[in-house]
Amino acid sequence: MRGYAGKFLEVNLSAEKIKEVTFDEGILRQYIGGRGLATKILWDRLGSQWEKVNPLGPENILLILTGPLTGFFPGGRICISGKSPQSNGVIGSTVAGEFGIELKCAGYDGLIITGSASKPCYLLITDSGAEIRDASHIWGKDGKQTLSILTSEVREELKKRFPRYGAWKEPAAIYIGPAGENRVRMAAVMAKWTHAAGYGGYGAVMGSKNLKAVAAKGTGPLPEVADMKKVKALIDEVCEECYEHDFFRMWGTGAAGYEVGFKTSSEPVRNWQEEWHDERGFGVDSFEHRVWIKRFWGDFGCPTTCLKLAMTKVGPFKGAIGDNPDYELQAYLGTNLGIFTPEESVYLASLIDDLGLCGIQGGNVLGFAGELYQRGILTKQDLDGIALKWGDTEAFATLAKKIAAREGIGDILAEGTYRAALKIQEMTGENVTQYAVQAKGVALGAHGIRSGEDYPTEIAYACSVQGGDHTSVAHMPKRYKDGELDIILHDSGVYCWFNMFDQRRNLKWDFFNAVTGWHIRPEKWYNTTARRILHLQRTLLLLGGPDLQWNPKEHDENPPRFYEPLPSGPYAGERVDRTKFVKLKTRYYEAVGWDENGIPMSEELRRLGLEKADKILDEKIRPS
Amino acid sequence: MPDVGPIWITRDYLKCSGCRKCEIACSLFHECKIWPEASRIRVFMLVPGAEVPHFCVQCEDYPCVEACPEDALSISKETEAVLVDREKCTACGLCIDACPGRVPHIHPTDKYAVICDLCGGEPRCVEACRKGEWNALKAVTRKDRSYKVYARTPEDITRDLVVNLYGEAGEEVI
Numbered sequence: 001m002r003g004y005a006g007k008f009l010e011v012n013l014s015a016e017k018i019k020e021v022t023f024d025e026g027i028l029r030q031y032i033g034g035r036g037l038a039t040k041i042l043w044d045r046l047g048s049q050w051e052k053v054n055p056l057g058p059e060n061i062l063l064i065l066t067g068p069l070t071g072f073f074p075g076g077r078i079c080i081s082g083k084s085p086q087s088n089g090v091i092g093s094t095v096a097g098e099f100g101i102e103l104k105c106a107g108y109d110g111l112i113i114t115g116s117a118s119k120p121c122y123l124l125i126t127d128s129g130a131e132i133r134d135a136s137h138i139w140g141k142d143g144k145q146t147l148s149i150l151t152s153e154v155r156e157e158l159k160k161r162f163p164r165y166g167a168w169k170e171p172a173a174i175y176i177g178p179a180g181e182n183r184v185r186m187a188a189v190m191a192k193w194t195h196a197a198g199y200g201g202y203g204a205v206m207g208s209k210n211l212k213a214v215a216a217k218g219t220g221p222l223p224e225v226a227d228m229k230k231v232k233a234l235i236d237e238v239c240e241e242c243y244e245h246d247f248f249r250m251w252g253t254g255a256a257g258y259e260v261g262f263k264t265s266s267e268p269v270r271n272w273q274e275e276w277h278d279e280r281g282f283g284v285d286s287f288e289h290r291v292w293i294k295r296f297w298g299d300f301g302c303p304t305t306c307l308k309l310a311m312t313k314v315g316p317f318k319g320a321i322g323d324n325p326d327y328e329l330q331a332y333l334g335t336n337l338g339i340f341t342p343e344e345s346v347y348l349a350s351l352i353d354d355l356g357l358c359g360i361q362g363g364n365v366l367g368f369a370g371e372l373y374q375r376g377i378l379t380k381q382d383l384d385g386i387a388l389k390w391g392d393t394e395a396f397a398t399l400a401k402k403i404a405a406r407e408g409i410g411d412i413l414a415e416g417t418y419r420a421a422l423k424i425q426e427m428t429g430e431n432v433t434q435y436a437v438q439a440k441g442v443a444l445g446a447h448g449i450r451s452g453e454d455y456p457t458e459i460a461y462a463c464s465v466q467g468g469d470h471t472s473v474a475h476m477p478k479r480y481k482d483g484e485l486d487i488i489l490h491d492s493g494v495y496c497w498f499n500m501f502d503q504r505r506n507l508k509w510d511f512f513n514a515v516t517g518w519h520i521r522p523e524k525w526y527n528t529t530a531r532r533i534l535h536l537q538r539t540l541l542l543l544g545g546p547d548l549q550w551n552p553k554e555h556d557e558n559p560p561r562f563y564e565p566l567p568s569g570p571y572a573g574e575r576v577d578r579t580k581f582v583k584l585k586t587r588y589y590e591a592v593g594w595d596e597n598g599i600p601m602s603e604e605l606r607r608l609g610l611e612k613a614d615k616i617l618d619e620k621i622r623p624s
Numbered sequence: 625m626p627d628v629g630p631i632w633i634t635r636d637y638l639k640c641s642g643c644r645k646c647e648i649a650c651s652l653f654h655e656c657k658i659w660p661e662a663s664r665i666r667v668f669m670l671v672p673g674a675e676v677p678h679f680c681v682q683c684e685d686y687p688c689v690e691a692c693p694e695d696a697l698s699i700s701k702e703t704e705a706v707l708v709d710r711e712k713c714t715a716c717g718l719c720i721d722a723c724p725g726r727v728p729h730i731h732p733t734d735k736y737a738v739i740c741d742l743c744g745g746e747p748r749c750v751e752a753c754r755k756g757e758w759n760a761l762k763a764v765t766r767k768d769r770s771y772k773v774y775a776r777t778p779e780d781i782t783r784d785l786v787v788n789l790y791g792e793a794g795e796e797v798i
Contacts, residue, residue, distance in 0.1 A: 164717035166729025219732035221659035296641035305641045319793045
């Protein structure tokens with residue numbers, strides 16, 4: 001097999017047992033790696049009792065998987081998965097950085113982590129396998145402290161073991177902050193201070209397993225590929241194309257912070273009550289001039305380097321360090337909270353990263369709480385003394401810390417926007433789920449659909465198998481190119497698909513085939529391989545449980561807010577047309593092989609060899 | 625790239641994006657594989673944001689060559705780079721100890737010290753960095769200068785960079 005190291009490590013944290021496992025080439029051809037393979041592993045091992053599996057119990061399986069293209073396709077990432085404590089389904093959550101490269105260089109394609117450790121631990125992966133190490137001295141530490149301790153500790157250890165090697169580089173690490181330790185459902189798996197696998201809540205899964213971090217340092221080469229000459233030429237081609245696109249290179253996605261608000265009118269403002277603003281002081285130029293300290297910052301092999309390093313130099317939040325808030329965090333830790341100054345947004349993003357919260361999910365629930373305060377549903381007293389006024393950075397920061405610590409009101413909000421809404425609804429009798437901007441337990445990415453000018457369409461979030469995940473939106477087949485079946489390819493190959501934008505149409509297939517030597521063709525992918533993964537994800541999402549289950553009739557739906565007219569801006573009055581939405585949804589179901597109830601069809605599943613899924617859907621989901 | 629005479633590679637750490645295309649290019653050239661740990665240039669990222677492309681500076685007095693008990697190290701007449709004779713090298717590591725920057729390291733699978741050979745005068749790392757327009761690495765004509773000052777350990781360089789980047793907060797994150 002080409003592109004793969006050829007073996008995976010399975011770590012049972014309860015029994016403290018570690019073994020190597022392999023997958024047949026047939027399985028890898030069908031499920032590739034990352035998101036696809038995660039779905040397959042979870043389906044095989046937990047599918048028959050899925051609805052009983054507690055995502056935060058030892059029975060959940062945490063998957064940390066590379067794909068065949070990891071390290072080769074420019075822009076390295078790693079895919080984190082498992083049963084999601086947000087959607088109760090499977091989310092393939094990827095995070096940038098060097099971890100996947102180190103893992104492959106150590107000789108492993110991924111980690112399968114089961115059980116739960118009796119005390120805080122971390123895993124160290126080297127060329128000679130995995131070892132479980134004590135993490136009691138790191139437990140409780142924030143992101144920056146955690147990474148700093150891990151880096152020096154692992155380097156010391158390697159130096160001790162191999163004294164004649166020369167200077168040891170840092171290991172690559174993924175880790176959780178206090179939010180993950182406290183099983184906050186919005187906790188992210190973090191890397192490099194500022195990188196987050198945010199969707200899914202896998203930081204909480206790590207926390208539930210008492211797993212603070214995984215550090216990896218491999219010294220081998222990346223695996224053999226089918227045709228190195230071709231791979232080399234393709235890497236150059238990808239980079240040349242990316243060098244020509246200066247938008248993300250020069251300004252990062254944060255350049256959209258002003259544009260998406262002002263031009264396309266699809267940026268959340270004050271918990272999505274508006275999607276338009278004209279705050280010139282919040283333009284990318286202000287960030288660039290006031291807080292940037294490094295313009296080009298990227299991860300392994302990346303030609304785009306959309307990250308920019310930032311630091312606040314003045315004011316009450318002086319000294320906050322992080323990457324410049326990208327578009328999502330400028331929106332969720334800026335406009336969505338009524339905050340419109342670069343320094344405050346940088347500070348909040350830095351804090352959220354240190355706490356190990358997902359900036360999107362975290363900013364969404366903070367905004368939700370802000371609206372409840374605005375409406376008098378949550379009072380200062382309910383909020384443990386916090387007057388949660390729009391634009392009050394200090395107040396939102398205090399609340400974020402409470403959420404990460406699950407302290408007071410933070411304990412309720414730590415459940416994530418949807419679950420918190422249900423709870424507050426129960427407590428107050430007020431219909432607050434109408435203010436929850438989420439889909440299937442997953443807060444929406446910061447791209448609205450009301451103006452019709454942004455990339456997601458009416459069904460983007462409602463029909464996605466990853467809920468509100470803006471990186472995996474559903475689109476009609478004619479837009480396969482940027483719809484979920486395509487994203488499954490990227491997230492299973494595991495690389496940054498930002499570098500896939502604007503590449504020629506066949507480049508991705510050429511790249512996959514040059515690395516693997518397989519003949520993956522678009523027809524086969526869209527009709528068979530990707531469908532199989534999509535249907536399994538859908539099946540597990542519909543099985544859900546144990547706390548919440550999704551009924552497509554009710555939950556393949558937009559947040560109520562999107563049916564309210566936009567109150568301001570050039571698209572004032574626009575809203576989602578429910579009739580059009582239902583029509584699109586029905587057409588989408590049909591296009592991907594789901595029946596009128598949104599359940600994968602029997603003949604479709606059997607065509608793909610998914611008889612077991614068909615049987616389970618028959619028994620548990622399909623109306624009799 | 626200068627036309628004549630030996631070159632020297634300037635390093636501007638603050639411009640390094642941490643993309644490690646230099647490592648990819650180096651290992652593809654020397655090993656025909658993507659092999660970061662076998663690269664003659666390694667980007668240390670001990671603190672996020674403070675990326676340090678670490679590689680031989682070709683000191684004026686070549687303490688590594690001096691320290692080698694096996695005569696495995698020599699200085700190229702054309703490029704003035706340090707050349708490693710893989711047959712003679714025993715991977716004893718004395719060159720690493722002699723280097724003020726602890727730059728060389730032992731090849732991950734073969735028993736010899738890995739040291740930048742300037743790719744015979746056309747360093748692939750510089751080319752990769754230039755293509756991306758980062759220009760953290762640049763080739764200039766080698767002159768009679770104290771290049772040895774750049775031979776510092778990654779830890780030392782990082783300690784300086786974090787202060788430059790993060791000011792007082794930098795001292796807390798290292």
